[in-house]
Amino acid sequence: MAAAVTPSVPRQSLASTLGANSDKYRGAVVEDLQLPPAFALPSTEPIARAIELAYERDFSHIPVLDKNRRPLGYIDVTKLKEKWEAGQADPASKISKYMTKFVRNSSEPYTLITPWTxxxxxxxxxxxxxFALVTDSDRKFVLAVATSQDLESFVTRRGL
Structure with missing residues (x-):
């Protein structure tokens, strides 16, 4: 699985494909996807290192964590690389300067996704x-990253 990768299937096609199979999950939960442990970066990671790590793992989006390993947001590796190549981002700058922050307020409630979802x-x-960050029920730790591709793979493995 390539966690946090932008799905290659168009959203409308993906929705219709998954929608047709949604009743066939047969009570399965996120834990049944058998996702590998999450790959995330600290907010202090330099841009150059973040891009290098992303390309080594073939990720297009990477969660960003604070010093206590709580999710702060994510970096869009493609956009970050474009800024770097255009001279708009210093390779030594911290990724926190270029991340998309998660909104945490009452108008946009946090959706809790755990292994038991x-x-x-x-x-x-x-x-x-x-993508979805799979966390513990207290939202203290990122355990995995789930994508639409993971659901498609699960459905295919089950022959549904």
């Missing part, structure tokens, strides 16, 4: 998001 709920979340 039903796959149908994850599917609904991924219809409007590129």
């Amino acid at each position: 039903p796959l149908l709920e994850l599917e609904n979340f991924l219809r409007s998001n590129i």
Whole structure:
């Protein structure tokens, strides 16, 4: 699995494909996806190192964590690389300067995705998001990153 990768299937096609299979998850939860441990970076990581690590792992989006390993946001590696190449970002700058911050307020509530979240709920979340951070129930640690590709792979493995 390539975690946090922008789905290659167009959103509308993806929604119709997954929607047709949503009743076939048969009570499966996120833990059943067997996701590898999350790859995330500290907010203090230099841009050059972040881009290098992203390309080594073939990731297009990487979660950014604070010093206590709590999620702050994410970096869009493609956009960050474009800024770097255009001379708009210093390779030694911290990624926190260029990350997309997670909004945490009452108008945009945080959607909790844990290993015990039903796959149908994850599917609904991924219809409007590129990826989902799978956290512990206290939202203190990022455990994994789930994408629409992970759901598609699960459905395919199950022959559904």
